Amino acid sequence: MSLSLIKYELKEINNIANFLDSENNELDEETINDTKESVELLLEEKSEQLELILKELEAKEEKCKEIADFYAKKAKYSNEKKKILKELILGAMQKLDTKKIETATGTFTIRNNTPSLIIDDENLIPQKFTTFVQTKKIEKNEIKKEIKNGVEIPGVHLETTQSLLVK
Numbered sequence: 631m632s633l634s635l636i637k638y639e640l641k642e643i644n645n646i647a648n649f650l651d652s653e654n655n656e657l658d659e660e661t662i663n664d665t666k667e668s669v670e671l672l673l674e675e676k677s678e679q680l681e682l683i684l685k686e687l688e689a690k691e692e693k694c695k696e697i698a699d700f701y702a703k704k705a706k707y708s709n710e711k712k713k714i715l716k717e718l719i720l721g722a723m724q725k726l727d728t729k730k731i732e733t734a735t736g737t738f739t740i741r742n743n744t745p746s747l748i749i750d751d752e753n754l755i756p757q758k759f760t761t762f763v764q765t766k767k768i769e770k771n772e773i774k775k776e777i778k779n780g781v782e783i784p785g786v787h788l789e790t791t792q793s794l795l796v797k
Contacts, residue, residue, distance in 0.1 A: 633683060643673055
């Protein structure tokens with residue numbers, strides 16, 4: 631069964647459940663309960679397929695992460711090798727006092743980079759060149775502990791959400 635069909639069926643199940651819970655449905659209690667039971671059975675029928683799809687998607691996600699990690703490491707390794715080669719070429723050209731080497735496929739040229747500021751002693755820098763930065767951090771775990779101990783803290787509240795656990 632296709633993922634788009636399963637998604638469509640799940641949306642329909644949710645639509646029916648929402649309709650049954652809405653105040654403007656004019657169904658009697660027995661019809662609502664019977665319909666809920668039928669929809670529950672339909673969801674249970676689909677749950678085996680849903681579980682397989684979720685596990686397959688989880689496996690794909692893990693494999694993609696592994697592949698991304700593998701290629702990130704390869705890219706980093708290649709970058710490091712490139713840096714080393716460029717440093718070796720630059721060093722040799724500087725020692726030979728050569729500013730430019732032309733080949734059939736490209737050119738190596740030594741260029742002067744824009745000057746970088748090196749701070750030798752930051753305590754000697756005049757005050758007009760310094761700015762103090764202050765950041766605010768809310769200690770969420772401390773607040774949660776206090777609220778759980780019965781302390782009311784303005785501006786916050788605890789909220790419990792739900793998620794689906796698939797084993």
